[in-house]
Amino acid sequence: MRFLPVTINLSVFYSLLFLAYISLSLIRFTWPDQIINSIVITAIGLYALSTVRIDRKLQALILVCIFSLIISFFVSSMLNTRLDRIIQNLMFILASSGIALLLTTGLVSLWAVSIAFWGLSSYFILLILLSTDPMQAIFTSQNGISQMILIAAISYYLVSNRLNQKIDLKPAFVTLIISIWGVGRSGILVGFVLLFGLFFLKSESKIIRTMLLTFVMLFIFFMAIPLYGSTEQIEFFYGFFNDSFFKNAILNYGKTFDSTYTERGDIYLIYFQNLDLFKFLFGVNPMTEYWPNGEFLAYNYHNSFITLHSQTGLFGLIIILLLIIFNCKDKFIKSLNLIN
Numbered sequence: 520m521r522f523l524p525v526t527i528n529l530s531v532f533y534s535l536l537f538l539a540y541i542s543l544s545l546i547r548f549t550w551p552d553q554i555i556n557s558i559v560i561t562a563i564g565l566y567a568l569s570t571v572r573i574d575r576k577l578q579a580l581i582l583v584c585i586f587s588l589i590i591s592f593f594v595s596s597m598l599n600t601r602l603d604r605i606i607q608n609l610m611f612i613l614a615s616s617g618i619a620l621l622l623t624t625g626l627v628s629l630w631a632v633s634i635a636f637w638g639l640s641s642y643f644i645l646l647i648l649l650s651t652d653p654m655q656a657i658f659t660s661q662n663g664i665s666q667m668i669l670i671a672a673i674s675y676y677l678v679s680n681r682l683n684q685k686i687d688l689k690p691a692f693v694t695l696i697i698s699i700w701g702v703g704r705s706g707i708l709v710g711f712v713l714l715f716g717l718f719f720l721k722s723e724s725k726i727i728r729t730m731l732l733t734f735v736m737l738f739i740f741f742m743a744i745p746l747y748g749s750t751e752q753i754e755f756f757y758g759f760f761n762d763s764f765f766k767n768a769i770l771n772y773g774k775t776f777d778s779t780y781t782e783r784g785d786i787y788l789i790y791f792q793n794l795d796l797f798k799f800l801f802g803v804n805p806m807t808e809y810w811p812n813g814e815f816l817a818y819n820y821h822n823s824f825i826t827l828h829s830q831t832g833l834f835g836l837i838i839i840l841l842l843i844i845f846n847c848k849d850k851f852i853k854s855l856n857l858i859n
Contacts, residue, residue: 530626530627531628533571533624533626534626534627534628534630536566537622537627537631537632538632540563541635541671542635542638543556543560544560544670545635545639547560548663549657557607560614561611561613561614563614564613564614564615564617564618565610565617566617567618567620567621568613568616568617568620569617571620571624571626581616585612585616588612588834589609589612591833591834592609592830593609594832595801595802595829595830595831598801599801599804599807601804601806622677622678622681624681625681625682628678628682631678632674632678632679633675635675636671636672636690639668639671640690640694640697643664643700647697647700653701653702662705662706664698664701664702664703664706665703665705665707665710666703666706668693668694668706668710669709669713672690672693676690676691686717686721688714688721691710691714691717694713694714695707695711695713695714697710698710715731718731719731786821786822787822787825789811790808790829793808793809799833800832800833801832802828805818806818824839827839
């Protein structure tokens with residue numbers, strides 16, 4: 520009996536590849552520090568980086584950016600004696616770049632990211648129905664709950680947008696509910712902005728868009744006070760209210776106003792106050808910086824942008840600037856119809 524060769528559809532193959540990557544990545548939140556898992560994830564990312572083909576000029580530009588990021592990270596690590604897990608981090612940059620590149624090609628089907636998102640959502644919703652304490656839901660910090668669901672949700676919307684699908688608000692709504700259950704303040708804020716941002720883009724009414732934009736900006740302002748303000752600023756702000764509803768809400772979330780409270784604003788202020796020309800250009804080593812409670816916080820700045828700069832220096836700032844420019848140009852301005 521003669522068997523004919525089977526041709527695997529390229530889209531199906533890369534969809535399964537991405538599904539494997541995101542599934543294993545999410546598993547790492549609940550089952551961290553597993554060498555085999557990390558090796559497989561890295562291998563998938565490197566394979567995507569080496570096989571995905573796009574326009575040559577664009578590919579050359581992307582490779583230059585990846586190479587610059589790696590060089591910046593390596594130089595920063597050497598000059599700041601930040602050598603812990605340097606090889607692993609370099610491999611992570613390459614693997615993540617491969618997956619990011621894959622998401623821009625349209626080769627990943629919507630069903631793949633849908634399985635990842637709704638599978639994870641179903642698990643968390645089941646825990647909510649069982650009245651599970653979010654602190655006990657995963658082995659890492661409960662902040663990982665919002666991180667996990669946001670990764671799955673944003674991947675869903677990236678693929679959906681790339682395939683020119685209509686905006687579906689259900690994943691964003693579920694993401695916000697799970698983020699609120701997970702308690703993480705930044706996760707709640709991002710989940711809220713994601714939902715209302717998509718609703719903003721979905722709406723065609725300028726009046727509704729204006730109201731939504733105003734509401735979101737006010738919400739971000741109020742959220743920023745308990746998120747980044749000092750103890751005195753928080754208590755001063757909530758003192759304007761006749762009752763202690765807002766303060767009690769935060770207390771119920773386990774965010775107290777005593778010495779154990781993480782004052783994010785103070786962390787950021789100290790970081791910028793310690794910057795000099797060398798640190799501005801080449802980043803810092805968090806473990807050697809003056810940083811009250813740095814050891815208590817595991818030397819985590821709790822801010823992705825500051826972490827990026829601390830590990831890459833000037834090039835990290837360039838990346839942040841480019842993200843702001845592209846986001847404003849392609850999303851915000853166009854959505855408001857202010858260009859024409």
